[in-house]
Amino acid sequence: MLEIFCAIYPEAKPLIETFHLKKERNTVFDQFSNEDHTIRCTLTGVGKENASAAVTMTLMHSSHPFVLSYGCSAYLDQEATGLFQACSICDIDTGIAYYPDLLIATDCKECGFFTGSQLLQDDINPRSTLPVPFDLKVYLESMHYKYPSYYLYDMESSAVYQSANRFVGPHEMMFLRYTTDQDARSIHADEVYRRSKENIPVLEQIIQKIFVFHEEEKKEMDTVVQQFKDKIHASTTQVNQIDQIVMYCMSAGIDYVSILHELLKQDIQEKEDGKRVLNAFQRRCCGE
Amino acid sequence: MHFKEDVVVNKFSHIYIEEEMKDNAMTKKITSFFPHASKIIIHDYRDVFNRRKQSHAHQKSSQNLILAKKKNDFLYPSSPVCQSFDYENFYYTTTMMNCIYDCEYCFLKGMYPSGNLVIFVNIEDFLHEIENRLKEHSIYLCVSYDTDMLALEPITQYAKILSEFTEKHPSLCIEIRTKGTYSQDWKNVCVSERVILAFTLSPEYVISHYEHGTPPLTKRIAMIQEAMKMGYPVRLCFDPIIAFQGYEKEYLEMVRLVKESIDLKRVKDISIGSFRISRNYLKDMRKQYPDSSVLQYPYVCDHGFYHLRDDIQKKVEHTVLDALDEVKDKIYQWENE
Numbered sequence: 001m002l003e004i005f006c007a008i009y010p011e012a013k014p015l016i017e018t019f020h021l022k023k024e025r026n027t028v029f030d031q032f033s034n035e036d037h038t039i040r041c042t043l044t045g046v047g048k049e050n051a052s053a054a055v056t057m058t059l060m061h062s063s064h065p066f067v068l069s070y071g072c073s074a075y076l077d078q079e080a081t082g083l084f085q086a087c088s089i090c091d092i093d094t095g096i097a098y099y100p101d102l103l104i105a106t107d108c109k110e111c112g113f114f115t116g117s118q119l120l121q122d123d124i125n126p127r128s129t130l131p132v133p134f135d136l137k138v139y140l141e142s143m144h145y146k147y148p149s150y151y152l153y154d155m156e157s158s159a160v161y162q163s164a165n166r167f168v169g170p171h172e173m174m175f176l177r178y179t180t181d182q183d184a185r186s187i188h189a190d191e192v193y194r195r196s197k198e199n200i201p202v203l204e205q206i207i208q209k210i211f212v213f214h215e216e217e218k219k220e221m222d223t224v225v226q227q228f229k230d231k232i233h234a235s236t237t238q239v240n241q242i243d244q245i246v247m248y249c250m251s252a253g254i255d256y257v258s259i260l261h262e263l264l265k266q267d268i269q270e271k272e273d274g275k276r277v278l279n280a281f282q283r284r285c286c287g288e
Numbered sequence: 289m290h291f292k293e294d295v296v297v298n299k300f301s302h303i304y305i306e307e308e309m310k311d312n313a314m315t316k317k318i319t320s321f322f323p324h325a326s327k328i329i330i331h332d333y334r335d336v337f338n339r340r341k342q343s344h345a346h347q348k349s350s351q352n353l354i355l356a357k358k359k360n361d362f363l364y365p366s367s368p369v370c371q372s373f374d375y376e377n378f379y380y381t382t383t384m385m386n387c388i389y390d391c392e393y394c395f396l397k398g399m400y401p402s403g404n405l406v407i408f409v410n411i412e413d414f415l416h417e418i419e420n421r422l423k424e425h426s427i428y429l430c431v432s433y434d435t436d437m438l439a440l441e442p443i444t445q446y447a448k449i450l451s452e453f454t455e456k457h458p459s460l461c462i463e464i465r466t467k468g469t470y471s472q473d474w475k476n477v478c479v480s481e482r483v484i485l486a487f488t489l490s491p492e493y494v495i496s497h498y499e500h501g502t503p504p505l506t507k508r509i510a511m512i513q514e515a516m517k518m519g520y521p522v523r524l525c526f527d528p529i530i531a532f533q534g535y536e537k538e539y540l541e542m543v544r545l546v547k548e549s550i551d552l553k554r555v556k557d558i559s560i561g562s563f564r565i566s567r568n569y570l571k572d573m574r575k576q577y578p579d580s581s582v583l584q585y586p587y588v589c590d591h592g593f594y595h596l597r598d599d600i601q602k603k604v605e606h607t608v609l610d611a612l613d614e615v616k617d618k619i620y621q622w623e624n625e
Contacts, residue, residue: 087302087326087328088328088330097330097331097335099304099328099330099335099336099339101342101346101347102297102301102302102326102352103296103297103346103347103349103350104295104296104297105295105296105297110326147329149328149329165339165340165341168341169339169340169341169342169343170339170341170342171342171343171346171347172343209295212292212294212295213292213295213296215292219578241586244584244586245586247574247578247584248581248584248585248586250578250584251578251579251580251581251583251584252532252533252581252584254533282586286531286533286585286586286600287532287533287534288600
């Protein structure tokens, strides 16, 4: 399942419209999914703690997920416009960097993202009790100077990476951000929505590629395998042995089903009969 | 409609470079071969190489490069599954982690958490450490266990550097193991009786089914012929020998071709060993590669290692041993203790 995480509704709205996602009921975080349950978009809320909670809650019940973190961000470089993919994500609160794999060809520009806990704005946040510990703008300017490949700032990416990594690998995550502002007070919801909508054609292509990349080829064992295990009253060790032989046959294109059907015709009463037949199964499958 | 190969990036599309090594001469030399690659500066190679839950299989198909500084552990004592050829003080060194080739049965897939290729660019520190150890005793050093050094010779020239170093140090003997290479850069390796070129040979069936990206058997044999003509001591490694349906015919054909093309009396020695691997490695590898028949084969496990069942192991090894009977004095066979 493609699990998309956006912080706020205006970022997600174009995706909801394009992929006809319907709101799910009785969820802790607002979630929207399509009819065949291959895409789900979760609104995490702003900030690392919210993102972490939403990702963890979602992925705990997700089957074979691919995580796409998408949203707007502030830019530290005047020329940073458009849609960007994170090649690295540095949490400015801890200084630790995270690296999602870059295996899917997106054609997006790549850069480093800084993730922090504060809103990037000149004014004091009226909701805060204490003054902020440092001037974020000044700090980011100096960090961008020292690490010029980092030129976007957001408030969720590092948390999404850390939480998602409990469930998926770095090859199953992608972080995309489009730039909107250099000061959070200067951007409005309509503008966030408008700029998000501009990315839809590119996002559709990327999502198609994600589905191809992340396709799960599940191979099921034939039901005759269980019949065989039951017939020989297989012990745990024998069950593992049979499973391994069947895995080998499936990978080598050996017709284990016919072999098992033949062996099932044998008279198996005692434990020794079961062992003998199991050994015969292995010998036949391995061409001995 | 997209196919998987259409949606992934090319190999070496990205190069991760440790900040401390970004101005290093070897870093600049290597990156000059990949002018279109995106360069990503990192603090420590382990931040990328040791990430949790990586997929060796996914990364291998779009392998990226990591250039780093090795800070310690330049020499390791050898593994019990490796042949020592009667040498004392047997070590191996890891100037690179992972290989450009993609052999399905390779232990690197289980040993390393990542499929990306790490090159330690501070080769001079390796030489310094070897020199220090040589003050204590002689060394037999395998330099190409965790990679195929000759396959990467065009961009690193590490085999040349190590061979020249060996030439200057009489108590050092090195082995450079390879499955062959398409480039001619290997010929720059210093010819010395203490620089052994060890060629892994497999039947064409094994090469085409399991040793992806490696040169075919005929190419490897041609390379051996050239190496011997140039005066390199050559070792032939029939290792690992793999069991599959029809293996006997394939291995006999391979030996026939080898005997027809190479004067075995002139090779330095020959090693033979059937497939064996650490239990933990194989467990991981089987999860990552469910479609690999060589990995899914029902091996037996004892003393922490998976290997062929004893009777089958004897049979497969003797297929090759018996065919090489005339040079049995040169053969080292891996013993399962």
